[in-house]
């Protein structure tokens with residue numbers, strides 16, 4: 313048998329396919345990976361520590377920068393935690409605006425994932441199509457909040473702006489358009505035999521492994537486990553809507569792709585229902601004092617972000633700054649299974665397996 | 679192989695569709711009114727309440743006030759107002775808390791400079807920045 317020398321290879325931190333500043337040190341024997349060690353922390357800004365010296369409202373812009381592809385959900389989890397701790401009521405109209413903007417964010421986030429994931433596989437055109445649709449969503453959110461990515465839109469007790477005139481109609485018109493595009497994606501890439509054979513059976517794990525690695529989101533649901541927080545522990549007004557949880561059983565990269573694509577169409581269903589039920593009048597901000605002081609105590613809330621279960625823990629000692637803030641960041645937890653999945657794989661599957669986990673480095677590093 | 683053929687067909691169908699790219703920078707990019715560019719400051723409206731300075735999460739506003747020159751009037755007027763745009767994260771909180779609308783957002787976002795010092799904007803610069811000012815107000 314011919315033996316080749318083991319090679320040490322550094323992937324990243326400036327490699328475009330690592331989707332940010334993620335570094336992976338791998339050992340390869342020929343083309344087979346024998347050891348993999350992720351190195352993280354290049355984007356660590358110490359959000360949690362910074363938050364200890366900031367008032368609650370001032371922390372919201374920092375949450376934008378954690379999961380910068382879907383900042384609405386991170387905005388929401390923090391505001392939701394403060395509202396829970398301080399017992400602040402949120403007006404219904406604000407909740408509807410929040411749900412619509414969060415679901416739009418989720419679609420935008422999955423589109424980024426879909427485009428870049430297939431780009432990693434070597435398919436350039438799906439990326440262009442996915443970003444075309446994402447651009448429309450970003451324009452909606454830009455119109456609503458004044459920013460394309462770092463929205464700083466949610467407030468403790470509501471939202472910052474009311475919806476602009478004609479905005480809901482535009483979003484409503486977008487839904488059938490997006491549905492049509494989704495079926496286009498099936499023709500373009502998802503039904504493509506090469507894509508399927510590159511993904512099916514790759515990066516497989518069992519439900520037990522998924523749970524012991526504390527995975528969440530599509531990474532967990534692809535093994536057949538019901539874990540959508542919107543379903544199992546509804547928050548905001550999600551119980552008003554009729555939607556399905558995307559579940560697959562195979563646990564491979566292909567099933568994760570299917571889960572996320574299905575989530576896009578379910579999000580469209582939620583937005584459609586939310587626009588139908590949207591209250592005509594009402595406040596967008598509840599009764600909150602100008603300087604928010606949470607009563608002494610602690611709280612822990614979790615919601616479903618596009619990447620999985622994101623949670624926020626706040627401990628307060630009654631001051632206007634929190635005593636401690638901690639975020640459970642799904643990308644960070646999901647990434648932990650990577651070394652296990654990579655060992656024994658061909659190097660050409662590395663980027664596919666990493667891509668299918670869907671990490672955002674701002675969230676991994678916190 | 680039918681999947682690959684369908685993909686080709688989908689791409690071919692797109693050839694006749696309308697262009698979606700912007701002609702930026704040759705044509706200005708359309709931006710919504712709420713868009714956050716660099717701030718505009720109205721010195722005459724400012725009552726030196728310091729709220730913008732204390733809400734700013736990155737601490738990039740520095741201001742000082744002076745006594746009103748008219749001895750019959752009480753209160754202060756603004757003396758210096760410096761905004762360090764290097765650390766401004768455009769969170770929009772300063773314009774949100776300002777009780778008089780003295781600081782507002784504009785749509786101007788093309789702010790590249792050759793030196794870092796150019797990003798330190800003073801009262802005069804912020805006062806003269808009076809194009810594309812946001813119309814909608816949160817007050």
Ligand code: SF4
Pocket residue numbers: 733734735736737738739761765766767768769770771772773
């Ligand atoms: S936009 Fe935010 S960061 Fe910038 S000056 Fe205003 S408060 Fe400070």
Ligand code: SF4
Pocket residue numbers: 723724725726727728729730731741775776777778779780781
């Ligand atoms: S909040 Fe407005 S009025 Fe008060 S100091 Fe700042 S700019 Fe002046």
